[in-house]
Amino acid sequence: MTDVSIAIVTYHSALVLDALTQDLRAQRDVSYEVLFTDNGSTDGTVETLANLWPGRTEANSTNLGYTAAQRQNLARATGRYVLFLNPDTRFDATLVKQLQHFLDSYPEFAIIGPSVQEGDGVPFAPRRFYPGEGMLPLLPGWDRDEIAWVNGCCLMIRREVLDELGGPDLRFFLYQEETDLCWRARQRGHRIGWCPAATVRHQGKHSQAELNRVEKLRLVYQGNVCFWEKHYAPEAVATMMRFQLLLCAVLPASASLPGLHSEALRARAGVCRDWLAANRRALHWPTAMRIIARQFALLWRWRRSRVFPLDDY
Secondary structure, eight states, rough: OOSSSEEEEESSOGHHHHHHHHHHHTSSSOOOOEEEEEEEESSHHHHHHHHHHTTOOOESOOOOOOOHHHHHHHHHHHOSSEEOOTTTEEOOOOHHHHHHHHHOOOOOOEEEEEEEEETTTTOOOOSSSOOOTTOOOOSOOSSSSOBBBTTTTEEEEEEHHHHHHSOOOOSSSSSSSSHHHHHHHHHHHHHHHEEEEEEEEEHHHHHHHOHHHHHHHHHHHHHHHHHHHSSSOOHHHHHHHHHHHHHHHHTTTTSSTTTTSHHHHHHHHHHHHHHHHHHHHOOHHHHHHHHHHHHHHHHHHHHHHHSSHHHOO
């Protein structure tokens, strides 16, 4: 049996494929297969893949979304582990072996991620909180030892766990499908791991070159909202949306939280306004009071420790 099925979704990825191919073919001491699904690229991606990886690509005529395309890869995968990998990543020859060895060595872990450095040079550490927990907790406690989720640009999962979970959820078009996958794995008693010795550099958003920064951030935030809709009650989501609009209105002059700069606030506000226009739900006052109470708790802990207590807000 193949050790690892490397599942890659491409969309306007022609410019990164030579580098990706170089890194994939350098992998050593591990048996692996590489599977591609392309989502309607018009920049020569499919033709490039036909030359670099003959017979490995399933090509869609339109963009079906990242999750749907990965499910097409999974239908062909034969490995006992699946590595979800973005095409705009760079890594050394030991990456796949190190991740596979970790899961071989620690059967209590179902999902593993490497050390990731995003294109702006900022490390993306494993998260211990989920999107939305700045407003309403999904799990108790502020000081968490267990990893909640890891970056989906490079994530390895046991195939039997992936089958147990029913694969990635099609409700997620582009972002936060890995967060949901990690949440569901943990709900079934599995653990999420991190292998800092394995490293990946992630360019990020290479397929969105035609979008401005606010439009790119809107896509990210839409993934967050999809996560909220799945894991919070409808009246909670509606109240969270209204709170976020208030946050976006009062923060621009004095925002100091990571990821809450002016463009991010504009993106959040736009997504929330669109959601509220399409989902006319009233404010749920008990939920609003819980959100307000949590903000005071956040501020108190932040003031006391000088460190913001959440890694996802």
